[in-house]
Amino acid sequence: MKSWPAACVLLLSTVTKWIKDIEARDFTAKDIVHLHPSTTPHPGSFKCFTCQEARDNYECNRWAPDLYCPEETRYCYTFHVMDSWGNSLSVSKRCASLHECLFTGCAPLANKGQQVCSSCCEGNICNLWVPQNESNAIFASSSPLRSSSYRPTTTILTNNVILFMINLWTFTRD
Template sequence: MEPWPAVAWVIITMVIADWMETAHTRDFTENDIIYLHPSTTPYPGGFKCFTCEEAQDNYECNRWAPDLYCPKDARYCYTQHEINLDGNTVSVTKRCVALNDCLSTGCADTDHEGHRVCTACCEGNICNLPLPRNESDAIFATTSPLSSAPRPPASHSLLTLTLTLTLTLLFFRQV
């Protein structure tokens, strides 16, 4: 008897085992995006965002997100993540939004149940894959400067403070 049928069965068993392991994961990864093949955009610079309303978790949101292009006036992808006291997801909402909806990202406690809501925005095709879970994740990430957005006045103060501290440390280090 030839060894090839036995080798074929081993390979088939390995593929099935790998498929079963993949089928049980609950995370939507960047590798899954490969299967979201690009198509012709309805307008120049068209893009897509993951879109869902109050999904039970990030996997369900990303898995069932409709494969539609954002309207022209919506240039960013928005994510709202509601978390309970134990750190578990209560709901996930994702959609295409205009600039005004992205100017107040961050985390806040919302109700007497102790739920926390973190919001984030990003610029780019299906960039809203991950969930914001804390202040460092709940940001507004852009690929280009926001010339029309109001800049916080503290940015110059922060730069001045940083330079002052750096120069002070350099001075005392030489003494």
Template sequence: MEPWPIMAWGLMLTAITGWIKAVQSRDFTEKDIVFLHPSTTPYPGGFKCFTCEDAPDNYECNRWAPDLYCPRESRYCYTRHKMSWDGNTVSVTKRCVAMEDCLETGCSDMDHEGNRECTACCEGNICNMPLPRNETDAIFATTSPINESMQPAHSPTLLLFVCIIGLMLHSIN
């Protein structure tokens, strides 16, 4: 047998061994996982929002928005739309925010420059695609309850409790 095939196999095995050692010696980070598997979230419930600061219009904002996951402490997508008196867009700002930044949505009156701002928040992956243009659009839209205490009481438990109290009061009389 000629020495070339044996030498080629030896070089190839040496290269593969070196590559395996290099791969095994480096730990993957969250950024690596997201880069290699874009559909994989860096944490459970991870989501993305369109993100821009003072873009000239919605198209430019959405077109150039970085494709990054929101930080863990944020839960909503925020949009601020600044319009001139005739309804033309002056600027668009979009970002990931915590609930505190979503408590005052709606539209403002005209300012001294004749501009009006409408802000909206939404919950969900890239849900802030459209712009709020009026009071109907400028809302805080959630898909889950904001506060667990706002959920109605469990009626079977409440009914059972009322029945037991009623029976106790009836037996006393």
């Protein structure tokens, strides 16, 4: 019986000596990259909340698939349809290209008393919220737009594109 505590002390002293013999160093970012190589599909990849005609923002974000956006996209797009009291009727979110994000804002749905707002943002899952008015129905980009084909649009052009999107949405719903 007395040999058991003696064996534990001997084992503990051996393990302690072995640990001291191991070279100690800090764990670096290089170690992390080596042990956990990137699992992103391409450099600079990101994710957006993604849904099609969800009942509201909660339902959209709750069931959004956890997928990376395609390489040709750079932004997260949100399209929000509301009734005359501002209650959500439909929320659609997806990855988008620069061209798809040039037209953001809000517009009324003709003869329905409804309003639609669209917005775009840049960054990983940046489209958490839905646009509800002109102050948050914007194109939020953290980097300057360097595309040679980019030309600022006028409010008239923006409203025409939004009206086109509204008509397309209405047509597909009927």
